[in-house]
Amino acid sequence: MILLCGIPSEPPLRAVTEALQQIGASYIVFNQRAFERWSISFEVRDGGVDGELRYRARRYDLACIAAVFTRFIDDRVLPEVEGESQDSEIRCKCRSVHDALARWIEVAPALVINRASAMASNSSKPYQSQLISRHGFLIPETLISNNPDAIRAFRRKYGRVIYKSASGVRSIVHELSDEDERRLDLVRWCPTLFQEFIGGTNIRVHIIGGKAFATAVESGATDYRYAMSQTGQSAKLREVELSSDVRRKCVSLAKSLRLEFAGIDLKVTPDDQVYCFEVNPCPAFSYYEMSTGQPIANAIAKHLASAGRIT
């Protein structure tokens, strides 16, 4: 049995669900928005981990769940708890179900895409950069500072400089402009991350079960996810082949981070230097799959089904 967690209509989860149907694998979906109908109990004892997941009158032995695919959204922002006070019964039920499920997933003897503990390196981008550099990728020169003079000097040295969040909080990558420089005194409130701008072609590499799907992204935007708002034109995506060396490094990087599935952001410079910016542990792969036809959801489904040969 495969357990899928998230919002069923969300494109990546929907794509994996459809792919599991196509290969005939048996699965259940924990729909976060229906949390009130679910309950879970588990125990960690000398003999191992066991327990039960319940949906209304149906009961599932946790020992029978051989694989889990997670696309959790923050349960605090579910529409079903909107407007509820912090200690309301419904919000407590919501937290309780999500907490118990997340705790079980961390100790479950199952293949998990991906455990929260494995995803955690992404909550500090500069920390993750250090892990990335150990796998032979170049990383951009980076300065984290609350000193405007040091940031100005960094910009003078590298010419083009971008800034973004250091944490996992989603931020739009912007290039540091003259106008930004005029308000640099604001960084005294909180050290901020600046990086040399690296020119070249963005490549998103999805790694699943040792397989790599590489997509080149052509865009003039500093952050291609926001290409339309930054340049007025959508990014263009196409499938590309990685060299065996880069593919090997990507697979090894994902494995070392204990990620069964990862979205690795590379940039290949005009002189073929390969930089790695980030490893996304919960990538929204459907955007790339829809643009290129790469069978990523199918690979995820097969990988999930391979756990205990579930079909």
Next chain:
Amino acid sequence: MWLILHSEGDISARWAYEGLHRFTHTPIELLTAEDIEGATEFEHKLGGIGTTFKIQLADGRSLSNETVSAVLNRLLGPSPYWLTQSETSDARYVYDELYAIYVSWLSGFAGKVINRPSDCSLCGPALHSAKWAHLAREVGFKIRPYCQSTESRLRSSETTYSDETYRVLVLEGEVFGTPVPNQIQSACRALARSTGADLLGVELSQLPTGDLAFTGATSTPDLPNGGDEFLEALAHSLSSPVAT
């Protein structure tokens, strides 16, 4: 220079700060998150030449990767001040940013760090009780069962444990604190090794059978429990080069 990083109210950090002076002539600085967040200059670089840092504190003290040789890390996070500013999302953003920056800073420091950040935590392995129980079981401990249910969050254990708690410290493979059998010492070492903790506190309770069962672990243990023997080993560890 050695740094002892800690969060406000950490009595063990002050105990170590005062006690370590008896075993070393190396200058030691005791710093909190509040000290770092009040710095007039904080600079952390990474890239082709490795990682560096430079901090100019508000009181005039100056720290850098060239002047600091070792860190005893007991820092749990940025100042809780940011979390009390719940009305503003900016304050929460600052907290998350500072956390991410501290993780990078301490991970990338080329000198000795007892307990370097892990993926999940700023100070060594900070795991949930369920995960500790799971890992403790894997390294051979008998464990106090961990139970969680959406019906009632924690069910009481059926087994009776003695009130007496055995507290053990593991520092780079050496065991201190309450004397325990060799088999338990080995399991404590294995647990520290499996979680990548340089320094780990392990708590045990006695079962009716007389056996000791694992009840919890922490990367910020009560240090005085280890006594002078532990302090001497800590001084030795902070003086030792980084294992490669």
